[in-house]
Amino acid sequence: MRGVLGGTPPSFSRRILHKKEHNGMKLTYELRPGIDQVGYVDYNVRDFHSYDTRLGATYNAYLIRDEKVALVDTVKAPFAQQLQRNVASLVELEKVDYLICLHAEMDHSGALPAMVKACPNxxxxxxxxxxxxxxxxxxxxxxxxxxxxxxxxxxxxxxSLTFVNVPMVHWPESSVAYMPEEKILFANDAFGQHIATSNRFDDECDLPTLLREAKSYYANIVAPYGRQTLKVLETVKTLELDLIAPGHGVMWRSHIKEIIDAYERWASGKYAPKVLIIYDTMWQSTELMAEEIYAGAVERGQEIAKANPDAPRLDVQLMHARKTTLTRIAEEALDAAAVAFGSATLNATLMPQEAAVLAYFQGLKFREKTALAFGSYGWGIGAPEAIQKTLETLKYPAIELSPIKAKQRPDAAALDACRQAGAMLADAAWERYRNDQ
Ligand SMILES: Cc1cc2nc3c(=O)[nH]c(=O)nc-3n(C[C@H](O)[C@H](O)[C@H](O)COP(=O)(O)O)c2cc1C
Ligand SMILES: [Fe+2]
Ligand SMILES: [Fe+2]
Structure with a gap:
């Protein structure tokens, strides 16, 4: 029966039938003779347990066919059939000896129950x-x-495979496996990136994009465990490596040094000369303040650049909390040295998405940043005070001017304070960056 919306379009139902007949596509990528990537490239995922996967994602599984046959990791449950088809295209399922699970999270283990069923031995x-x-x-x-x-x-x-536990990078049971004969590290979540690509090696893709997505992955998933990550990196650096084969994204073979150096930088919390201004507003008063802070920081950045022509330029970013995802905010925040949080007062507190930003910061445990609270209010105590309190919880030292409050539209004095605060944040960011060099 046709519903009010006219029923299912015929092309849609044909596509469903087509999929059923074929059980999904079969596609594998060879790393070495007898070692293939058999996972799934997911072009359509945009929300991976709240992570903004704007470029899609991959769930990498690796089939090793030697005297014994081993599958390293699986894929998310909905793609179990594709994994099974990929494995079956290379080896009879009865011949699979080992289903290796490096990490129990469902993006890697979801298809394990199906594989246990399909591989009786x-x-x-x-x-x-x-x-x-x-x-x-x-x-x-x-x-x-x-x-x-x-x-x-x-x-x-x-x-052979040697198993190395990497507790809390990023779950208690997380582990990696090293194949000394081929110098391959099966790294699971470590060194991963959420990016769907038809090319599966680092040198076949745009390196800055890969490093940016690897950074985003680190900032959003691994950041709370920087100390543990540094320990793992010590071990990784003792290994001879020709290939890092992660559970997400492309495999590293030409830029192994770059990704390990980057991980070291991120895990040790190295500052970039960067100021973020993250705010939310209803009627733009708080936005006027944010823009003034921005202008003050940019102006001071220009002065710093004149005095230090060979140094990197100060990066100042204005981020509207409801127009930028938490994932991208965290990606930029990881190495920011100073940050201003602003919100209009809504129902005697801050606006919900700005509160979400602060809650996210609390969990991610970035290295401390010089901070400022600011915002506009109508008649009472609210957002600037609440943010200021949260800065104490975060243990972010606030500049003297914090919190900057404006009753309704900011007047000239409030805007002046914002401009000054921007310059102070720029100075603080520059100093933190310089002290880190
Ligand atoms: C739905 C709503 C609730 C508000 N609740 C409060 C409040 O509890 N306390 C207060 O001081 N102001 C409150 N205000 C007033 C705003 O904080 C004030 O208009 C401020 O200037 C808004 O800043 P903005 O232009 O950045 O949105 C509220 C405004 C709205 C629209
Ligand atoms: Fe994970
Ligand atoms: Fe994962």
């Missing part, structure tokens, strides 16, 4: 904590497990 290989985590998500009562300890090796024939 396979044993699930993981560390003890991972087994526990998998049991919390799935009915594993019929699964055969082989538990591997820290540093343990699993021989696959000519090649």
């Amino acid at each position: 396979a044993v699930v290989v993981c560390n003890a904590k991972c087994k526990e985590a998998l049991a919390g998500f799935y009915d594993v009562s019929n699964w055969k497990f082989q538990i591997v300890a820290q540093g343990e090796s699993l021989s696959l024939g000519k090649r």
